[in-house]
Amino acid sequence: MKQSIYKTINENINSSGQLPPDFELSREPVAPNEIRFMVGAKDGVGVFHMGPNEPKKVVKSILKHLKAGQYDKISALAKEHGVLQIIDPLLNAIETDKKINFSILCEYAKSLAFENADEEMVKLGIALLGLFDWNDSPEMQEKIITLALYEEFTLYALVVACSWEKGNDAIFKIAQSVTGWGKIHAVERLKPETKEIQEWILRNGCENEVMNSYLGLKCALKGNLIEVLRSETLDDDLYDSTGIIMDAMLDEGPVDGISVYEHAEEALRLYLQHSQNQATTITHLWNILNISSAIEDNDFSFKDELQKLCDEISSRTSWRNLIFEIVSNHDDNQFFFATNVAHRLGIDVNEQLFNAITKNPTKHCGCIVSLMKNEIYVPKIVELYQKVLPLDEMASGMNDYLFPPTLNQEYQCLDFILQQELGKYPLLGDKLVLTALRSPVTRNRNFACRVLEAWSNALEKHISDYSVTLYEALEDVAAQEVNADTKKMMMKLLK
Numbered sequence: 286m287k288q289s290i291y292k293t294i295n296e297n298i299n300s301s302g303q304l305p306p307d308f309e310l311s312r313e314p315v316a317p318n319e320i321r322f323m324v325g326a327k328d329g330v331g332v333f334h335m336g337p338n339e340p341k342k343v344v345k346s347i348l349k350h351l352k353a354g355q356y357d358k359i360s361a362l363a364k365e366h367g368v369l370q371i372i373d374p375l376l377n378a379i380e381t382d383k384k385i386n387f388s389i390l391c392e393y394a395k396s397l398a399f400e401n402a403d404e405e406m407v408k409l410g411i412a413l414l415g416l417f418d419w420n421d422s423p424e425m426q427e428k429i430i431t432l433a434l435y436e437e438f439t440l441y442a443l444v445v446a447c448s449w450e451k452g453n454d455a456i457f458k459i460a461q462s463v464t465g466w467g468k469i470h471a472v473e474r475l476k477p478e479t480k481e482i483q484e485w486i487l488r489n490g491c492e493n494e495v496m497n498s499y500l501g502l503k504c505a506l507k508g509n510l511i512e513v514l515r516s517e518t519l520d521d522d523l524y525d526s527t528g529i530i531m532d533a534m535l536d537e538g539p540v541d542g543i544s545v546y547e548h549a550e551e552a553l554r555l556y557l558q559h560s561q562n563q564a565t566t567i568t569h570l571w572n573i574l575n576i577s578s579a580i581e582d583n584d585f586s587f588k589d590e591l592q593k594l595c596d597e598i599s600s601r602t603s604w605r606n607l608i609f610e611i612v613s614n615h616d617d618n619q620f621f622f623a624t625n626v627a628h629r630l631g632i633d634v635n636e637q638l639f640n641a642i643t644k645n646p647t648k649h650c651g652c653i654v655s656l657m658k659n660e661i662y663v664p665k666i667v668e669l670y671q672k673v674l675p676l677d678e679m680a681s682g683m684n685d686y687l688f689p690p691t692l693n694q695e696y697q698c699l700d701f702i703l704q705q706e707l708g709k710y711p712l713l714g715d716k717l718v719l720t721a722l723r724s725p726v727t728r729n730r731n732f733a734c735r736v737l738e739a740w741s742n743a744l745e746k747h748i749s750d751y752s753v754t755l756y757e758a759l760e761d762v763a764a765q766e767v768n769a770d771t772k773k774m775m776m777k778l779l780k
Contacts, residue, residue: 287402291428294435303462304434310404325436325466328369329495340366344374352384356393360406368408368441379416391417399428407432408441415445426455433459439467443474457482465494472500477507487513488526491533501533502542511548514555524563528572531556535579543579550585557594564598567611567622573598574629605632612637615644621651628655635659642666646673647694650701657706667707667714670698676720683765684725696726703732708739715755722758727768734759734774741778748778 290310297308309324343366350358363371379385390413397410411432419425426449433442439459446455453476460471472490477483487508491500504510510530513519519527531552534542543549553576564573577595580588604626611623612634620641627634638652639662646669656662674695689696699721707714714736721733737748737755749756756779763775 289400289402290404290407290435291399291432295431298431298434302434306464308435310435310437323465323495325439326495327367328437328440329466329469340371341374343371344378347371347375348378348382351379351390351393352386354389359409360403363409364403364405368405368412372409372412372441376412376416379413387416398432404437407438411438411441411445415441415448418448419445420450430455430459433467434462436463436465436467439463440470443470447474453478453482457485460490461485468493469495469499472503472507475507477509483508487530488522491526491530496536496539497529497533498536498539498542499533501530501536502540502546504530505534505546505552511552511555514552514559519559519563521563524559525568527556527559528569532572532575535575544583550587550591553580553585553591554587554594557591557598560598561594567607567619567626570599570604570626571622574626599630604630608632608634609637612641615641615649620649624652624655635662639665643669646670647698650694650698653698653701654704657702657704663706663710664713666702667717670702671714671716674698674717674720676716680720680723681725682723683762683767684727685767686726687728689726696724696729699724699729700732703729703736708736709743711740711743712752715752719755719758722755722762727771730762730766730768730771731774734771734778737778738774 293310294304297304299305343362347359347362350356350362379390394410394413394416397406398414399410401407401410411429414425414429419429426446429442429445432438433446443456443459446452446459449455456471456475460468460475463471472486475482475486475490477486486504487510490508491497491504493500508530510527513523514527534546534549536542537544543553546552557573557576560569560573564570573595577592577599580591580595585591608623608627608630611617611619612627614620617623624634624638635656638649638656641649642652642656653666656666675692679692679695679699699717702714702717703721707717718733718736721729721736724730724733737759740751741748744751747756748759759775760779763772763779766772766775
């Protein structure tokens with residue numbers, strides 16, 4: 286019998302009261318062409334980006350099995366449909382059903398939450414515990430908080446904690462102990478009831494491992510960002526955190542942000558005024574450039590004034606030296622930001638980027654995309670990666686992988702090289718194309734086909750006329766191809 290999830294979590298809590306960053310419960314392997322979600326992501330995406338779904342028939346069945354004590358059937362239904370999709374209507378149905386034995390239900394909920402080894406059933410157990418009053422049971426509250434430390438369960442524990450007399454304190458404790466989807470759910474529900482909580486929201490509430498933009502507006506409102514920005518001075522940490530919130534609000538991809546913030550224009554102006562003296566790092570410059578782009582895309586009343594402030598900061602000559610210093614230090618954690626702002630400011634760092642990928646070809650493979658746009662570096666990049674990539678190992682044969690189980694960075698390198706630019710250079714990198722054709726990653730094979738199509742068009746020749754080796758490889762792979770769309774591409778090339 287598998288050890289309960291609750292016990293596994295308890296055994297792994299570190300001295301800081303958190304789970305280790307790399308902790309993950311063993312999960313069922315996904316099919317090669319399925320996406321593996323990060324912990325908490327599937328329900329997180331469901332909450333923010335999918336409408337409510339109330340499967341009435343499923344709820345009715347679960348209610349029937351619950352009364353009959355047929356718990357194995359409940360487990361099957363919950364796992365098949367997912368607890369998130371059924372939990373709200375199920376709880377409503379239970380609360381209004383007078384035939385439910387709540388004493389038995391309570392014991393069942395406890396067994397699911399604390400004695401079960403299946404994630405969906407633990408979620409169901411936590412949710413069912415929310416039907417009961419635990420205000421006089423600090424022990425039960427602590428056990429629920431313990432489950433909340435694993436971000437697959439944080440959402441469910443938070444909903445339960447909201448009903449406790451001191452629930453906000455529990456939510457605050459949870460918010461400080463999680464970093465991904467759990468933190469997003471916690472900050473969403475956290476009330477700034479005390480100065481300590483408000484301060485934490487402002488300084489630490491926004492940054493998370495999913496997307497800061499999910500929490501930008503929430504933190505601006507709950508942390509009273511505008512009042513802080515109206516201060517004459519900000520300490521360095523507070524300036525950094527306000528920058529994170531401002532930048533998060535600019536990205537309105539996942540949720541509302543700057544466009545619905547009442548104090549948007551004033552906040553931008555005040556932040557830029559503080560930045561005149563406090564913007565000293567590459568991430569500060571990144572924020573300023575993001576604000577500059579947002580100003581161009583919005584109809585602000587004081588647009589010219591705001592843009593002028595951005596330009597004054599971003600045009601400082603000192604930024605150039607800092608950018609070169611960072612991109613020359615290949616292991617600097619600011620490398621991405623320095624590369625990005627260099628491109629946006631028109632600063633040529635290609636030589637430094639090539640040196641970076643030469644030193645660590647897989648770590649800095651993201652540089653390939655920009656370097657391949659410069660014809661001087663194309664043959665150098667192709668030569669480098671044909672030498673350093675384990676091409677024979679990567680050409681391991683047919684499969685329908687979305688993400689490879691091994692050599693993930695190496696396959697990513699192959700992706701970056703094959704995208705768009707290589708098609709302009711017929712027969713350059715033919716070893717890489719050959720490897721991609723025999724790759725188990727479907728995306729690699731698709732990119733290889735596009736390169737071959739571009740080469741054929743450029744040379745105005747059929748593949749068989751300019752490379753017998755590539756033609757025979759394509760013919761062989763096409764006969765085995767398992768992805769229908771990719772097979773169509775291959776057959777078209779072979780005609």
